[in-house]
Amino acid sequence: MLQPARTKYRKQQKGRTRGLATRGATLAFGEFGLQSLECARLTSQQIEAGRVAVTRHVKRGAKLWVRIFPDKPVTKKPAETRMGKGKGDIAGYVAPIKRGTMLYEISGLAPEVAKEALRLASHKLPVKTRIVVREEGVLAG
Numbered sequence: 001m002l003q004p005a006r007t008k009y010r011k012q013q014k015g016r017t018r019g020l021a022t023r024g025a026t027l028a029f030g031e032f033g034l035q036s037l038e039c040a041r042l043t044s045q046q047i048e049a050g051r052v053a054v055t056r057h058v059k060r061g062a063k064l065w066v067r068i069f070p071d072k073p074v075t076k077k078p079a080e081t082r083m084g085k086g087k088g089d090i091a092g093y094v095a096p097i098k099r100g101t102m103l104y105e106i107s108g109l110a111p112e113v114a115k116e117a118l119r120l121a122s123h124k125l126p127v128k129t130r131i132v133v134r135e136e137g138v139l140a141g
Helices: 044-058 111-122
Strands: 032-036 040-043 064-065 072-077 089-097 102-107 129-134 138-140
Touching: 032 072, 032 111, 040 044, 044 064, 044 089, 044 111, 072 138, 102 111
Parallel strands: none
Antiparallel strands: 032 102, 032 129, 040 089, 064 102, 072 089, 129 138
């Protein structure tokens, strides 16, 4: 699964993920993209499941970009543990995403195949998404 190689601090506070994405909200690499319509925290397992769904559907000849990376640690205390005694151990990593964040981009495919691949990936994610198409430098959703 995806996780950072090193971090400056082991644990982080939870924070809030609200508002619209200002960075990473447009197509930068591919011809088709999957864009988030909700704020959420995607786990590394969910991101990987979406990536696998796309690559299995397209087989070969396509270039896929995963535009998000889980770099925020999430902690969890063991089951049946009393309150207190500090923060729990790291259970995994998540990618906090805002509305409008581009999750995956794909190119080198026919439009029907690319849209079907991104649709399959969207079923693996806990957020509402839309497919964005690049048309001569202009975005059409």
